Amino acid sequence: MPGILVVAEQHNGQLCDVTAELIGAAVTVKSRIGGPLRVLVIGASVNPLSKGVALAGVDEIQTVQTASDHFDPLVYEQAVMAAASQDKPFLILIAHTANGTAFAAGVAARLGAGLASDVFGLDVEGELIATRSAYRNKVAMELDFPGKDIVVLTLRGATFAPAEQGGSAPVSPISLHLGAIKGASSHIEYQEPTSSGIDITKAEFILSVGRGIQNKDNVQRFEALAERIGAVLGCSRPIVDSGWLPKAHQVGQSGKLASNCQLYLAVGISGATQHLFGMKHVPVIIAVNTDLGAPIFDVATFGTTVDMFELADALQRHFN
């Protein structure tokens, strides 16, 4: 009997937002794929986690009890293999995250399954169709999986609508002997980014700078501008990689989500996927970039190609 298996993602005992999105995506195709929608929860504290995934459309919650909540790809791979072998689903959905990508392809390789990653579109038209980007996001590619009895997909976060509350699926534990896993890693610690007093996730107005500012010495100028116009200073990944601003300022997948932002001023940011991830949902986005072809203009509400330094000076004057 076919079905869908969703692997819940958690960090340190807390469910991640992407889990509800995976379930939401599964719900939209469930009727066309058929069979039950099962959610697999892996962790030390499976009970509270199970409650969190009991969302609308979920038919069964399976749990694998582990010694720790810290992620180990081999443990996850083994757990998914066990759940999959038991129920033989057609589709396995995993988050396209630093953890999800560490075992999804492993599951696919061990099952000889179909595999597509970073999927942002999911459909069934007589067969399963997954859409993802190709060639540096310049084109989209639609994939199918002919001859595959099992398909593993990793789904892009902040893309699918999360499943709604209101489910009441039964919980059934899967017993798994995990002591036999060879090569498991040992978690030492997590390091949270130093906050340096700012919180991107809470900011309502963010002025973000990118590679376009060219030089470390320019950071100050925009720091001052942000203060003048009442914005929190954010930045894209290259600025942090170059050591020009602390990690806490980074907006994006490996930085912070601008979750409460209402107005986003992106200066000198071209708009790599990983940055857009953190801000494309903001209601009003103003993009400043001299390259008219920059992807940031595809998510921005307003755009301009004027020189960012001149603009900064002019803005500064307006807020005097």
Add this chain to the structure above:
Amino acid sequence: METRELFWSLTPNAIVLFYVIGYGAIAVFLYGIVRHLVKYYRGRSPGKIPSLGSCIQRLLTDLLTHRTLKKRDRYAGYAHMGIFFGFLIAAAGTATITLEYDIIYPLFRIRFWKGDFYLLFSLILDLGHLALTAGIVMMIWRRAAFKLPRLSYLRSYKGETELRPVAKLWKLEDWSFLVVLLLIELSGFLQEAVGLMVDKPEWAIWSPVGLVLAKAFSGLGMSEGTAASIRGANWWMHGVLALAFTAAIPWYKAKHIIAVIGSLAMRDDRPLSRLPREPEGKDESGVGCMSDFSWKDMLNFDACTKCGRCHEVCPATNAGYPLSPRDLILDLRTYNDKVRGRSEEGVDLIGDIIAPETLWSCRTCGACQEVCPVGIEHPTIIVQMRRHLVEQGEMEPMLQTALDAIANTGNSFGENARNRAAWTRELGFAVKDIRKERADLLWFVGDYASFDPRNQRVSRAFATLLKAAGKDFALLHEGERNAGNDVRRVGEEGLFETLVDGNLAAIACAQPFERIITTDPHSYNTIRNEYPEFGETPLIEHYTSVLADMLSSGQLKVSNPLNKRVTFHDPCHLGRLNGGYDAPREVLRAIGCEVVEMPRNRENSFCCGAGGGRIWMPDPPGKEKPSENRIHEAAALGDIDVFVTCCPKDLTMFEDARKTSGHERDFVVMDIAELVAEAVKLGTLTPENLPPIVERLTDAIASRIADVVSARLEEMLGRFAPPALTDASAVIPLPDRTHPQFDEDTVLQKQQMPAHPAPEPATLPPTKASTPSIEVPIASTNWDNPSPLQPAVFEAYAAPEKTGIRILVTVKNVAKLGDEIRFTADGRDVVSDYIQYELNEWDDSALEQALLLTEANGGGEVVAVCVGPEEAEQSLRKVLAKGADRAVRIWSDGLSNADPLVIARAIAGIAKAEDPDLIFCGTQSADNAHGSTSTALAAILGLPRAVVVESVRWDGRGALTVTRELEGGIKEILTMPTPAVLAIQTGTDLPRYATMKMIKQARNKPLEVVDGSSAIDGVGGYRVRRMYVPVRQRAAMLEGTAEQVAEKIAAIIHERRG
């Protein structure tokens, strides 16, 4: 008898004493000279040495005319002329006396220093000394009263507030040189005067200066007795001072008297416009220590008189960058005085003596060498040291990116080479391709004029002018690549040579043509002066002289004289380096412009700041850029309408500078071709251009309508017939020729097809069918035979014996699309012509971590593995050049559409044979970003793994300590056993740079090719159903000046934020 007694009233002992002092002085002098010669001997050969005849000719011309000294400083020029010729006469006089007194008379008993000869000699010497004295006095006055900033040794650009000890010594030597020389002169005249007072010869009138002084002394009441005693004492003073001066010459700044002979004679006849090639058979590139300099360079150091002319004209110095050409040469000289041509253990010439920032500040504009009176070639010295820096990978990340882009795509914009002639599409006519059709003129366009939107407008203007003048011209289209002028000046000699080879090969394969023309002075310079050293190069002409010809011959008729007041900026590479001063001015006058010269014009033009690769490096904020300095100069002329350029980089720099320096309203910046187009009224449509434009317009409208209709049709059809690829008879709304995106003749333009990383599901194109009305489960899973993937088996492959740590690094040659693409007929991929390839940056980071880890462990082997066709070897060579020891390339044609699972199987096959301790993969590939290969590889091999790894610590034996990057900026630190597979994230350590020379040398490293057909086994993880360009929403663009846009943004902020 008319003569003079040399040793007047000296006792024989005194004469002996004098000779002892004299020989002593000569010995000290000679010892100094020999020390210099030994030092020069330690330098390497300067390569090409000009013929002796031309050396002497140039030397004599420069010395006799004093051309270089009078340049833009006539006062100093004439003063030095007095000193130089006076000194020459004085030295000749002393030599004549010595010749007679010490050589000819003792040997042959002949005296000639007497009679009429003596009188003439006396007169000439008197006048010579007078000139010398006048020169010295002028120089002393200049130093004391002129307060010339260029004579200050305070390095304010480095934040110095007081002179360093060595600079105080420089001041001392400057003054002592002049004062001692003056004392010698004055004591000489005094000696002459008192001699005349005592001897009263009849021929005193032949020593006019002495006579005047003697009369004056007598008039002031000096007695003969006093004169005689002064004569006795002053003789010694004069003699000893003169001998001391002679002895000291090689030991301080006076050494320029000798070094300048070599420096001027050895001067390159095309300095900087034709840089020297790397000496043959040298392992390391450029100059990294003193002994890497040639003896000619060392002569340059010693010839410097600290006159500061270079300091005054240098755009870097003027803009406050940490470079002064004078100080650079002085630092090199001071250091060379210490090491005397040898390299010194534990001291890095670049780093400890000369800062890398100093070398990177240079714009290779050549102003310093042009103005240098002693023939120092500063830019050549700088470029040689840059070659060393580039080889060490010590450069701005932005510069490294630009060089990588040029190496990968042939242009600094990193654009697909196919787009090189894209700017011609908006012309009303097709431009010939010289590779297919013959033409009179081959236009070498250059990167900026081809890819930069502002300069593309100029290119179109010039193309239209050529067409209007009936010129038969063609382009190399994608056969052209960056000419390499600036790449060479950055110091990437290997890449330069590759570019030259490529361009010369393209030119050699071209259909017949007469000559090359170019709109780019940088390309002009290198093709004109440097390419001939590499192969047969046709004549090249800059477009300003083509324009001048077209106007003077009447091929272009000025119907609209502009009556504008303009100023013209001489590009360094056209003017100073190639003497192209007149053509642009003729053009401007011909189109009715009044040319107002800026104070710094022609050979004294002031660089825009973009040369020498600086256009690829960021300028620090808060400093006035050279281009802004120049714009202020133009603005000061008052009432200028246009600032005219004839160089794409100039246009770019000055367009910016005009805005940033606050002169936006004062004048506009325009290229000379745009002005000509205005003057010959090409702005309006000419009848002969009309038909093609109408044709193109109707074409465009027709295809637009077709797009809309076909999209609507597809949407309607899709509703009734959902796609089913498995059913061959079904209507498949896959890319077909009616859809614009798959129409082979439709080339998608930048504006229509911006890159977009995150299309929402909601924005998918209409081909996506709506939900089927009947919901049927699609599959009943056959779970009976899950078939785990196994490593591919490469029976013929055997890995060498392991001798230490072995790290496998997976390498992908990733695809890069330009701004326009076309899909294959089946719509499942992009036509390969539109794809260029380069080393995946994540794999570059993985390699860097692998190399750092082996280096930290004192050795080990790094093996690169790649699945790819032969072209992928470009990336493998790069990886080998950076430090990998071996490479393996797996290929079979069936792998061309391989997905991560197939790739992982193939690499697993090699990994089985290699048995590595670690496998490093990039976290993802830049093109398709699956992020799956490393995990699949680990699972196939049954190995532990960590993905998105920032850094790795390992002692080579125990467990690995790994730092991973999670979402939200959280890091996880963990330990894991080996062997293991790690997927490495970018951003931790900047990957090292491989010069083209290193890449070429890497050809000697082993690269094994493995037949990959056994890796293909059934299907991979997916099949591509179709590809398409997502429809995108676009931002509403705010137009206007920065000020106007700021106002609009401020309004949005106020509205949203209150």
